[in-house]
Amino acid sequence: MATAATPATPPLRGVQPLRAGQGNSFFWRKLHSLTGIVPIGAFLIEHIVSNFEALNGPLAYAQQVKFLNSLPLVRVLEWGLIFIPLAYHALYGVFIAIRGRSNVNVYPWAGNWMYLSQRVTGIIALLYIVQHLWRQRFTGVMLPEHPGAAFHKVQMELSNPWMLAIYVVAMIATTWHFSYGIWLFAAKWGITPGEKARKTFGYVCAVFGIALCLMGLASMYAFVGMDKYKNAPEDVMPETTMSAPAASATAPLPAVATVASSK
Amino acid sequence: MPSTIKVEIKRQSNPGTTPTTEKFEIPYRPGMNITSLLGEIALNPVDVAGKQTTPITYDSNCLEEICGSCAMLINGKARMACSALVDKLMGSDMAQPITLAPLSKFPVVRDLAVDRSVLFENLKKVKAWVPIDGTYDLGSGPKQFPQVQEQRYPLSNCISCCCCMEVCPQFNDVTNFVGAATIAQAKLFNMDPSGAVLKEDRLRALSGDGGVQECGFAQNCVAACPKELPLTEAISDMGRDVFVQKVKDIFTR
Numbered sequence: 458m459a460t461a462a463t464p465a466t467p468p469l470r471g472v473q474p475l476r477a478g479q480g481n482s483f484f485w486r487k488l489h490s491l492t493g494i495v496p497i498g499a500f501l502i503e504h505i506v507s508n509f510e511a512l513n514g515p516l517a518y519a520q521q522v523k524f525l526n527s528l529p530l531v532r533v534l535e536w537g538l539i540f541i542p543l544a545y546h547a548l549y550g551v552f553i554a555i556r557g558r559s560n561v562n563v564y565p566w567a568g569n570w571m572y573l574s575q576r577v578t579g580i581i582a583l584l585y586i587v588q589h590l591w592r593q594r595f596t597g598v599m600l601p602e603h604p605g606a607a608f609h610k611v612q613m614e615l616s617n618p619w620m621l622a623i624y625v626v627a628m629i630a631t632t633w634h635f636s637y638g639i640w641l642f643a644a645k646w647g648i649t650p651g652e653k654a655r656k657t658f659g660y661v662c663a664v665f666g667i668a669l670c671l672m673g674l675a676s677m678y679a680f681v682g683m684d685k686y687k688n689a690p691e692d693v694m695p696e697t698t699m700s701a702p703a704a705s706a707t708a709p710l711p712a713v714a715t716v717a718s719s720k
Numbered sequence: 721m722p723s724t725i726k727v728e729i730k731r732q733s734n735p736g737t738t739p740t741t742e743k744f745e746i747p748y749r750p751g752m753n754i755t756s757l758l759g760e761i762a763l764n765p766v767d768v769a770g771k772q773t774t775p776i777t778y779d780s781n782c783l784e785e786i787c788g789s790c791a792m793l794i795n796g797k798a799r800m801a802c803s804a805l806v807d808k809l810m811g812s813d814m815a816q817p818i819t820l821a822p823l824s825k826f827p828v829v830r831d832l833a834v835d836r837s838v839l840f841e842n843l844k845k846v847k848a849w850v851p852i853d854g855t856y857d858l859g860s861g862p863k864q865f866p867q868v869q870e871q872r873y874p875l876s877n878c879i880s881c882c883c884c885m886e887v888c889p890q891f892n893d894v895t896n897f898v899g900a901a902t903i904a905q906a907k908l909f910n911m912d913p914s915g916a917v918l919k920e921d922r923l924r925a926l927s928g929d930g931g932v933q934e935c936g937f938a939q940n941c942v943a944a945c946p947k948e949l950p951l952t953e954a955i956s957d958m959g960r961d962v963f964v965q966k967v968k969d970i971f972t973r
Contacts, residue, residue: 464844467837470735470827472891473930474841475898480929483966487933557936558892563796568939572889575936644937647960650953 489549490645493638496538497546501635505672511679515608515689523604526699531601547583554579571637578634585627605694612680612689621681628673636666722748725806726768726817727757729776731831739828743768743817754794754801754809754820755780758832776820778832785946788879791886792832793821798886800946801832823886825893836882842902846925850915862913875908875954877947884941884951890934897934898926900941904954910961923958923965932959 466474510521528534554576561569592614598606615621640662643649649658679686724745732739745768746760755778762775779789783802790801795809795818809818826834852858864872878901885891885899906922909915926932932955941951 466841466844469837469841470835472825472838472885472893473896474838475845475902475925475931476896476929477845477925478928482929483927483931483933483962487963553936556892556894557889558894559889560887560940564887564940564944566940566943568937568943569889572936572938641937644952644956645935645959646963647956647958650956650960652950652953655952655956 485549486553489546489553490642492542492546493635494642496542498635498639500539500543501631502669505632505669505676508676509672511608511611511676511686512683514686515693518608519605519693522600522607523694523697523699526601526604543586547579547586550576550579551583575634575637575641578630578637581627581630582634585623585631588623589627602699603692603694603697604699605692605697608680608686608689608693609691612686615677615680621677624677625674628677629670632666632670632673636662636669639665721750722810722814724748725752725757725810726815727761728817728819729831730819730821731776732828733774734830735828742773750807752806754792754804754806754818755783755790757806757818758801758820776832777830779834786879788881791823791881791883793819793823793886795819796821798823798883798944800881800883803946823882825886825891826882836880839880839882839885839899839901842898843905845898845928846902846906846922847918848902848905848909848922850909850912851918852914864913868911868913872908872911874948874950875904875911878904878908878949879947881946883944883946884949887940887944889938889940890936895934896930898930898932900935900945900949900951900955903932903935903958904949904951907954907958910958920965923962924969926958927962927966932962935959 507521507525511518525531557572557576559569559573559576561573593610594600598610600607600610615624640649640655640659643658644655649655725748727744727746729742729744730739731742744761744766746757752760758776758778758780765773765775767773778792778801780801781787781789783790785800785803788800791798792801794801794804801820806818807814810816820832822828822832822834823836826836826838829835852861880901882899882901884901888897888899890897891899903926906926910919910922935955937952937955939952942949945951
């Protein structure tokens with residue numbers, strides 16, 4: 458293996474030279490980049506596709522919630538593939554954002570605006586997700602145990618026009634962040650190195666992002682705009698009570714029986 | 721036709737002092753560039769108020785955008801003074817003052833001259849050379865395919881002006897990002913049939929803190945580069961090569 462000693466570095470003022478081969482920031486940065494695509498991006502697609510069931514009414518929506526919560530090891534999946542990667546992506550993303558020095562005021566170029574937009578949409582998504590998880594996942598009616606209450610819970614949330622506005626802004630920001638994130642991933646991992654490949658893939662990501670965003674906005678419309686689903690019942694499956702995973706781990710048989718009897 | 725050219729220059733006499741702005745008015749001549757404008761001030765270093773001052777210190781050499789020494793902030797943007805034409809910088813009414821300032825991310829030596837050693841240090845860190853020093857004649861080098869040569873030639877046009885680093889939002893004293901120029905030179909020498917012998921060293925160097933991963937793909941570098949190097953393509957290619965090298969190293973080292 459050919460090697461050559463690296464020459465000594467004199468002390469410098471200002472920006473310091475590359476710390477050749479030192480540190481672990483490469484690993485953490487690549488992990489940040491990868492988690493944005495899988496599992497977080499994959500989950501975002503799943504979430505928007507699942508929400509799209511709301512257009513088929515409260516019962517269909519409840520059945521989708523029930524289906525997801527009957528996946529094997531669902532709490533492990535939820536923490537291992539959603540919460541933990543999301544928390545890492547979010548915190549490392551904030552770390553990246555505060556270390557950048559945006560200069561769109563001097564260089565107002567398209568790529569530079571997108572650089573800034575990726576940071577702004579990321580922060581918006583983070584703030585939104587914290588309140589969304591708190592209000593929809595960890596407080597109020599517990600949807601994993603009461604899937605039938607899902608439609609009503611979301612409908613109540615979106616009945617507040619301010620909250621609806623927050624959801625619309627967050628939907629645009631999140632799908633923007635994800636679709637440009639896919640483009641960035643392809644560019645930075647060397648999947649689309651050429652100018653032409655990047656341009657073409659840019660159109661693909663734009664169409665994908667817009668489609669995802671429109672699907673999400675359409676699902677919101679099902680909760681607040683469709684007359685036939687107005688004033689949905691508090692629980693469309695009152696007889697369904699899914700066991701909490703802690704209980705099912707200690708007593709698996711009754712848990713199965715509960716789910717089976719509710720069908 | 722304007723009678724004078726108004727110039728505002730951010731100056732400081734040594735690295736430690738607070739910068740001040742001096743204003744000049746130079747008799748108009750058509751077809752000037754910024755280096756000839758600075759030469760004009762040096763001939764008669766008197767500011768707009770008639771106060772005697774010193775000639776402006778700045779780096780320049782070739783005066784034809786090939787040496788890379790005269791990069792500065794002209795009307796706020798990083799570019800080469802020699803190829804910045806005064807007639808195009810005075811606005812549509814030909815009366816706007818032209819502002820000159822040193823590059824903002826490099827330590828000022830004096831006036832518009834900055835210390836760009838960090839680029840030279842970075843080029844050393846990634847071993848941006850072909851290691852053929854020896855005591856005897858090695859004969860002719862290996863042949864290069866024309867396709868490889870065509871990819872390498874644009875990268876060899878780098879003039880080390882540091883514009884790509886100045887305009888990069890990630891190049892700052894927090895990230896200490898290596899910058900596009902060094903990444904492009906690593907690709908240039910990795911693609912050289914003789915230089916490729918140090919390929920793994922270069923890739924491992926670029927995976928260090930401040931390496932290729934710090935790029936945020938704002939693409940300012942490629943827009944600002946006076947020599948139009950395919951910098952984003954180089955970052956993309958090196959990003960992949962560094963990743964592949966790191967994965968290989970997990971299993972083989």
